Amino acid sequence: MAGVRLQDVAERAGVSMKTVSNVVHHHPHVSASMRERVQRAIDELGYRPNALGRQLATGRTGLLALAFADVRLPYFSELANLVSRIAETTGTGYRLLLEETEGTLEGERAVLSTSEAGLVDGMLFQPAQISAREIAERHGDLPIVLLGEGSAPLTMDKVMIDNVAAAAAATRHIAALGRKRIAFLGHEAQALSSTSRLRILGYQEGLEQSGLVAEPAMLIASDAVSPTASARSLGAALDSGLRIDGLVCRDDLAAMGALRALHERGISIPDDVAVVGWDNIAFTETTFPSLTTVAPNLDQLARVALDMLVERIAGFDGLGRHRVVDFELVVRESAPAPLLASPPLDDAEFTAR
Incomplete structure (x- = not known):
């Protein structure tokens, strides 16, 4: 009315x-x-x-921003949906604005300029390129909670999962299936993101913990974050003679590309190559075969981040709080549970689905 x-x-x-x-x-x-x-x-x-009236009366807009690289990526679209629902249903009454940075330094700098505009009361921000020092210098008085693996100023809050531990757990899971030639697929071909660096480090640790040797030739880069680009990269590596029997993927999109490339070459999954993805996006239950994947606890991440942001908006001015939330390895058909007993994987809770 x-x-x-x-x-x-x-x-x-x-x-x-x-x-x-x-x-x-x-x-x-x-x-x-x-x-x-x-x-x-x-x-x-x-x-x-009336938003203007509320801002004049309270000094607040009732709006929060969620800033990340690209809403077309399933992980970010699912995160945005979850944050929006939690913000509207937990008593804070905040509405959510989405800001896309395109994963570029210029885009991330532009997002931080909202601190000058007074458009939002606070921001959840997942940076990919900008340094901790520049974030500290540019964010002004805007309350911000950082998400993800990038470095953060000691004065700012951050929420993430332990990417090294998760990648190591995924790699050990494949090794427990008796696989010896485990590759890593989907990292950037040029400048590595913080996410890729940590996941490759965890992959290497998982190999070493399993008594396997890390080989540079087993790192298969991709020129874009997409199933098509990852399928192309893996296909080229296989066609050039690379032999693998296991594959840890940087994300589920890379894993979906891997399923395609392997299928096109008549390579059976998981009999010939076991595949593990990352993010547990909605499609992973219905790929063929269904995808074993690292599942960050997105609900916990969103709630912890929102709680800290609301506290910052309300006036909390302490040092930055860095929180690590849970993950699990969701075991499906592409890398099933080992038939024989294997050493316990302390870093994650495993769920067969």
Whole structure:
């Protein structure tokens, strides 16, 4: 309904305008029954708080930004959906704006300029290129919580998983299947991202922990983050004579490309080559074969990051808190559970699906 006022909601609910305002702004002292009564009136009338008026009254916009490389990448689209739902349903009342950086230094610098514009109350930001020093210099007074593997200023909060431990666990899982020639697929052909560096390090540690030797020839780079590019890179490596019996992929998109390249060459999965992906995106249950993959606990990551951001917005000014959230290896058909007992993998909880 157009033009619905705070007064209209108060009259419908039979309460004061102050009570409606308290409900709209999520003040904690409102009783559950009163909150439900006012919310029913809000829903019936279709009332929407005036953003400009709220900003003038509170100094806040009620908006948060989530900044990352590319919304077309399934991991980021699933993260955005989760953060948006949690922000709207956990009492904070925040709405979410998406900012794409295209994974470039220029794009990440541009995102930080929102601290000048006053468009949002805070930001969740997953950088790929910008340095910790530049983040500290550019973010101004805007509350920011960083996501992912990049370096972070000691004064800023960050939430991530342990990529080294996860990659090592994935590599040991393949080695426990008796595989000896385990490759890594999908990292950048040119400048490595922080994510790729850590995952390659974990892959190398997993090989060494399994008594295997890391070989540079087993690192198969890709010229883009896509199944097509990874299929092309793996296909070229196989056609040139590279022999592998296991494959740790930088992400699920690379793993999906690997499934295609292997299938086209008549290589059986997992009998000839066991494949592990990363991110547990929605498609991994329905690939053929279904994909074993590292699954970050996205729900935990989103909740921890949002909690810290809301605390920063409310005035918390302490040193940066760096939190590591859980992961698990979801075991499916592309790299099944070993038939024989193997050393325990301490770093992750394993789930067969």
